[in-house]
Amino acid sequence: MAKTAEKSAVQSNFIRQIIEADNGSGKHGGKVITRFPPEPNGFLHIGHAKSICVNFGLARDYGGVCHLRFDDTNPVKEDIVYENSIKEMIEWLGFPYKDHLYHASDYFERLFEFAEHFIERGLAYVDSQSAEEMRANRGTFEKPGVNSPFRDRSVEENLKLFGEMRDGKHADGAHVLRLKIDMASPNINLRDPAIYRIRHVPHQRTGNKWCVYPLYDYTHSISDAIERITHSICTLEFEAHRPLYDWVLARLVESGKLPSPSPQQIEFARLNINYTVMSKRKLLELVETGAVSGWDDPRFWTLAGLRRRGYTPSSIRLFAERTGASKAHQWVDWVDLEGALREDLDPVAARAMVVLDPIRVVIENWPEDKVENCSAPVHPKDDSRGRREFQFSREVFIEREDFMETPAKGFFRLAPGGEVRLRYGYIIKCERIEKDASGRVATIYASFDSATKSGTPGGRNVKGAIHWVSKSDGFEAEVRLYDRLFTVENPDDEPGDYKDYLNPRSLATVRAWCEPSLRAALPDQSFQFERNGYFTPDRVDSKPGALVFNRAVGLKDGWKAG
RNA sequence: AGGGGAGUCGCCAAGUGGUAAGGCACCGGAUUUUGAUUCCGGUAUGCGUAGGUUCGAUCCCUUCCUCCCCUGCCA
Numbered sequence: 001m002a003k004t005a006e007k008s009a010v011q012s013n014f015i016r017q018i019i020e021a022d023n024g025s026g027k028h029g030g031k032v033i034t035r036f037p038p039e040p041n042g043f044l045h046i047g048h049a050k051s052i053c054v055n056f057g058l059a060r061d062y063g064g065v066c067h068l069r070f071d072d073t074n075p076v077k078e079d080i081v082y083e084n085s086i087k088e089m090i091e092w093l094g095f096p097y098k099d100h101l102y103h104a105s106d107y108f109e110r111l112f113e114f115a116e117h118f119i120e121r122g123l124a125y126v127d128s129q130s131a132e133e134m135r136a137n138r139g140t141f142e143k144p145g146v147n148s149p150f151r152d153r154s155v156e157e158n159l160k161l162f163g164e165m166r167d168g169k170h171a172d173g174a175h176v177l178r179l180k181i182d183m184a185s186p187n188i189n190l191r192d193p194a195i196y197r198i199r200h201v202p203h204q205r206t207g208n209k210w211c212v213y214p215l216y217d218y219t220h221s222i223s224d225a226i227e228r229i230t231h232s233i234c235t236l237e238f239e240a241h242r243p244l245y246d247w248v249l250a251r252l253v254e255s256g257k258l259p260s261p262s263p264q265q266i267e268f269a270r271l272n273i274n275y276t277v278m279s280k281r282k283l284l285e286l287v288e289t290g291a292v293s294g295w296d297d298p299r300f301w302t303l304a305g306l307r308r309r310g311y312t313p314s315s316i317r318l319f320a321e322r323t324g325a326s327k328a329h330q331w332v333d334w335v336d337l338e339g340a341l342r343e344d345l346d347p348v349a350a351r352a353m354v355v356l357d358p359i360r361v362v363i364e365n366w367p368e369d370k371v372e373n374c375s376a377p378v379h380p381k382d383d384s385r386g387r388r389e390f391q392f393s394r395e396v397f398i399e400r401e402d403f404m405e406t407p408a409k410g411f412f413r414l415a416p417g418g419e420v421r422l423r424y425g426y427i428i429k430c431e432r433i434e435k436d437a438s439g440r441v442a443t444i445y446a447s448f449d450s451a452t453k454s455g456t457p458g459g460r461n462v463k464g465a466i467h468w469v470s471k472s473d474g475f476e477a478e479v480r481l482y483d484r485l486f487t488v489e490n491p492d493d494e495p496g497d498y499k500d501y502l503n504p505r506s507l508a509t510v511r512a513w514c515e516p517s518l519r520a521a522l523p524d525q526s527f528q529f530e531r532n533g534y535f536t537p538d539r540v541d542s543k544p545g546a547l548v549f550n551r552a553v554g555l556k557d558g559w560k561a562g
Numbered sequence: 563a564g565g566g567g568a569g570u571c572g573c574c575a576a577g578u579g580g581u582a583a584g585g586c587a588c589c590g591g592a593u594u595u596u597g598a599u600u601c602c603g604g605u606a607u608g609c610g611u612a613g614g615u616u617c618g619a620u621c622c623c624u625u626c627c628u629c630c631c632c633u634g635c636c637a
Contacts, residue, residue, distance in 0.1 A: 011584065012576060039637050074636065131635055138633055141564045145633090176635050186565040188633050197635035216637050240566050240632050269568085269630095280637095322585060324575055326568095329630060333573050336586060343586095346599055353596095381599080412597080423595055454595070465595040531596045559597040 010061065013325045015054070015266055019062060019231060027261055028230040032064030035229050036090075037104075037220065039071045040083040040204075042280045046301045046316070046337070049093060050271040053320035055233055056095040067227055068097035072105050073219050075203040083204075089303040094313045104219050105205045107226055111214045112166065114222060114257060115177060115196060119158045123251060124195070125151055126161040127178045134176075137183075138191050144184035145191045151180065165198055168211050172198050179218075181247065189244045193217060221245040221263075222252070229263040235270040236327065242267070268325045274489040275334050276301050277498055291502055292485070296540070298550050299485045299506050309482065310526060310536035310552025311337075315344035334484060338553045345526050345534045345552075350378045350385070353423065353467040354529040354549075355513045356479055358397035361444045361468075363428060366394040371472050374454065376424040378517075388517040392425045393472035397513045399531075402466040403444060405433065410559075412464040414444070421465040423530065427452040467530045469513040477547040479512040480538070514547070521547060531555065 010016075023030050034055040038048065059066035068090060072078050090097050118124035127134065127148045139145035153161075165175055177196035185191055195218035200211045221244075224232045232245075242265045249262040272278060277286075283302070286292050292300050298309035306316065319340035323332050353376075372392045378385035398414065407415040414420040419429045428446040436442040452459050483506045491498035521527065523539035533554035542548040 037637090041637080071637065077636075127635095134635075135633075139564095140633055143633095144563070173635065178635095184563085186563065188565080191633085194635050199635085213635095215635075220637085236567070237631050238637090242566090267567085274573095322574070324585090326575070328568055328570095328575090330574065333587080336573070339586060342598090351596085376595095380594095380596080410597090421595055461595070464597090467596075528596085528598085531598070533598095555596075555598050557597070 015325055018266060031230055032059060032062040033228055033230045034059050034233060035067040035069050037069045037071045038086050041077040042082060043085055043295045044089045044303045047271045047278050049303055049316050050320045052090060052093060052095060053317055054325050065100055067100040067102055069102040072103050073213050075201045078204055080204050092313055103205060104223050107223055108206060108210055111219060111222060114252060119162060120155055124177055124179050125153050126158050126175050128175050147183050165212050170198055172200055187240055187243055189241050193244060217241055217244050218248060221248045224263040225249050225258045232263045232265045234267055236267045239267045269327055269329050272331045273334050274331060275484040275486045277491050299482050308539050310534060310550050311341055312344055315341040318344055341553050349526045349528040349534055351528050351530050352518050353469055353515045355397045355399050355469050356510050356532060357400040358513050359400045359403060359441060361396050361398055361446055363394050363446050363448050365447045368394060374424045390515045391470045391473040393470045395471040396468045398466055398468045413466055419462045421462055422468045423465045424454045427462055469515050473516045474513045476511055477514050477549060479510050479549045481508040481551045482506060
């Protein structure tokens with residue numbers, strides 16, 4: 001029975017240990033509720049996929065559920081097109097979100113009430129300093145901040161002002177609501193963090209209902225608690241925010257506004273992959289400057305790009321599983337992603353022969369108009385997949401690199417006077433070659449051995465077997481071959497601009513000869529072009545009669561010349 | 563008056579006082595009409611550094627080094 005790495009025992013990590021300890025103590029009654037909380041202001045990339053796999057994976061493994069919650073608290077940056085794209089990609093990745101779809105904006109009303117509650121308890125105040133004054137008074141890493149002159153406003157005045165803010169009586173930036181914690185805290189997040197700001201901007205879901213919007217730390221902790229999230233998993237940069245997360249929830253639990261126990265924030269290292277950049281700003285810039293053709297460029301590590309390139313959801317899940325979850329900064333090799341794809345596709349991808357860089361072969365002792373049928377298994381290890389048919393004829397194409405006029409040591413494909421098997425067909429012998437004006441081999445003239453048809457019992461064989469396509473029933477298609485987008489492992493660490501390290505040869509387009517079984521190929525289908533790699537029809541440009549294939553990843557090549 | 567994190571094989575990553583799991587990569591070898599796959603076998607006297615405690619230390623204590631994050635009315 002085929003067992004994929006994805007199904008094998010998951011390895012322990014510190015998050016699982018926490019969950020298991022909580023399950024053991026009965027802290028959450030054995031429940032596990034996680035959440036993936038994207039802000040709808042960009043497209044998902046492989047780093048997000050990792051986080052999605054961690055959160056949905058934990059829920060799945062512990063019989064819990066994972067909420068998809070859009071963190072839509074900043075209407076100036078957010079848009080419904082991002083939300084739709086995010087949903088589409090999560091579904092594509094294979095995780096169920098529809099029964100547990102939430103928005104932080106669902107909680108605007110309660111968030112506001114809680115803010116008034118903080119004011120009533122003397123734990124929040126309206127600050128009327130300018131942004132610049134607030135920054136100046138916040139202090140620095142070494143120096144404590146100083147209290148705002150508005151810090152001691154009365155509860156009544158604060159309530160009145162906050163109400164006016166909500167009612168649109170004040171301009172953007174005129175006031176802000178701040179928690180009253182400690183301006184001298186060594187943790188800057190605790191120096192009276194702002195929790196509400198005025199934005200006279202319509203919101204993509206609540207329209208014009210609000211002109212004050214809550215900020216992240218306040219919103220996120222409370223949203224988690226409202227949803228009874230048990231383990232709130234985020235990335236390392238939020239570690240210093242955890243005291244604030246806990247502070248807000250503890251006060252609200254104290255006064256019976258929120259249930260106990262509160263969710264626990266747990267931070268793990270975000271995923272980094274070499275030869276990429278991950279920041280939202282840089283991804284956007286690559287799109288806008290035309291370094292990539294769009295968010296779904298097959299060279300891009302956005303989920304849309306990976307899907308178009310030919311990556312499968314299961315390969316991405318396998319990759320996420322393999323890279324694990326820890327607090328150490330991880331720099332994963334791009335080749336690990338490729339390895340996961342190969343491993344995922346090898347047991348399932350239909351095989352086909354395609355010649356990417358054709359060189360013409362004329363088999364002189366094959367009758368002019370004769371055509372003979374050959375067949376090959378759709379999958380070499382799974383007969384139930386049936387067989388594919390194609391013709392053998394006088395004129396065929398083979399891969400240019402499968403012929404060497406002066407063969408290197410150890411080369412066992414075609415060379416002058418030598419023999420090679422045309423896979424699933426006959427053994428041929430190179431009799432002579434013809435070159436064009438530039439000295440390039442134009443045509444190989446060969447002879448075939450009629451006693452060597454593939455499958456002949458007791459027939460002789462030769463060491464080399466190469467793929468080929470007959471001119472009689474093959475067809476041409478465009479094939480796009482990709483290389484990494486950057487030439488250096490970490491473009492962010494190099495001197496100058498990261499864009500200086502774009503790889504000018506990240507895309508090569510060729511006209512290839514394909515066997516006839518490929519005529520009906522559709523996007524989302526994966527093929528192994530024998531000896532060449534895994535390919536998928538381009539979901540944007542491929543059309544019946546004018547197919548376009550993307551190479552998702554090459555096969556491993558164990559041959560070393562010389 | 564700074565605070566919070568991280569350092570275990572090339573890349574990930576378990577182990578957290580009893581003598582260094584696993585995966586990927588790599589190297590052998592077997593099978594192979596894909597130089598692929600598959601299958602066998604190999605690969606850290608060592609856990610950032612220097613001391614200490616202990617019968618015994620990756621694990622506990624101390625020193626030092628390196629890297630990352632935090633001074634948005636972004637998330």
